[in-house]
Amino acid sequence: MTAALLARGLMKSFGPVRAVDGIDLEIPQGTFYGIAGPNGAGKSTTLRLLTGLLRPDAGTASVAGIPVWPDPQAAKREIGFVPDNPLLFDRLTAAEMLEYAGLLRGMKPDVIAARATELLSVLDLVDSPDQLIADFSLGMIKRIGLGVALLHSPKVLVLDEPFGALDPVNTQVMEDLLQLYRAGGGTVVFASHVMDVVQRLCDRVVVIGNGRVLAEGTVAEVSHGRPLQDAFVELVGGRDLKEGGLKWLSSSPD
Numbered sequence: 001m002t003a004a005l006l007a008r009g010l011m012k013s014f015g016p017v018r019a020v021d022g023i024d025l026e027i028p029q030g031t032f033y034g035i036a037g038p039n040g041a042g043k044s045t046t047l048r049l050l051t052g053l054l055r056p057d058a059g060t061a062s063v064a065g066i067p068v069w070p071d072p073q074a075a076k077r078e079i080g081f082v083p084d085n086p087l088l089f090d091r092l093t094a095a096e097m098l099e100y101a102g103l104l105r106g107m108k109p110d111v112i113a114a115r116a117t118e119l120l121s122v123l124d125l126v127d128s129p130d131q132l133i134a135d136f137s138l139g140m141i142k143r144i145g146l147g148v149a150l151l152h153s154p155k156v157l158v159l160d161e162p163f164g165a166l167d168p169v170n171t172q173v174m175e176d177l178l179q180l181y182r183a184g185g186g187t188v189v190f191a192s193h194v195m196d197v198v199q200r201l202c203d204r205v206v207v208i209g210n211g212r213v214l215a216e217g218t219v220a221e222v223s224h225g226r227p228l229q230d231a232f233v234e235l236v237g238g239r240d241l242k243e244g245g246l247k248w249l250s251s252s253p254d
């Protein structure tokens, strides 16, 4: 079966910083796939290379068999991307934002209208139809970002830190929506630091450190029977507070 996302030898540097240093990935269709790694490991850069938002210095990526760089528009039709901070238009309502995103994608107005109505309902964004995005809570921003990414019915949904800063209720809503999308045959790929979410949701996981793949496999293979968090810390190298450091934090105030 053609991989949902395939990367071969991806490299990307920003000046002297090698953000992605030869990443190979093969993400099977229909999976829930986690990309884990510490801050600055290269997760966001990898996602941007895979989704055609950033051109690699070397290597190739393809989406559902379509090479990303020779034909970025065709590849982007198969992808929905929800960045960490979705780029939205603050002066639009949720419905207007969906309509605008659909028109930009060249979709027919009646198809946009029908899908937007369903999406706004599933995303729980119908209660305040006149509210501008500028006044949205973070949970609402994440939900409308997801709506924009799903509108054109992509085969692969890619999300950067979808659970960052969400409260438990919104985390559950996001999880349910992703499960719903996957149940319909979609592939979900997301980057996260939150190991218990990755462990709970994902079929497979890759752990990235310094722009390289440190481990890849099913969650059971990567975690070796331990909590994924412990395997993660061992793989990326934990940091102990030096003995004797910050003693003043636990002593009584002077």
Ligand SMILES: Nc1ncnc2c1ncn2[C@@H]1O[C@H](COP(=O)(O)OP(=O)(O)OP(=O)(O)O)[C@@H](O)[C@H]1O
Pocket: 014, 017, 018, 019, 037, 038, 039, 040, 041, 042, 043, 044, 045, 046
């Ligand atoms: N546009 C850019 N210009 C310069 N350096 C960048 C740029 N984007 C990323 N980097 C650097 O590349 C490295 C990888 O960054 P990236 O954002 O991909 O990591 P990350 O794993 O997503 O981190 P985090 O979990 O903190 O979001 C970091 O050292 C970062 O500072």
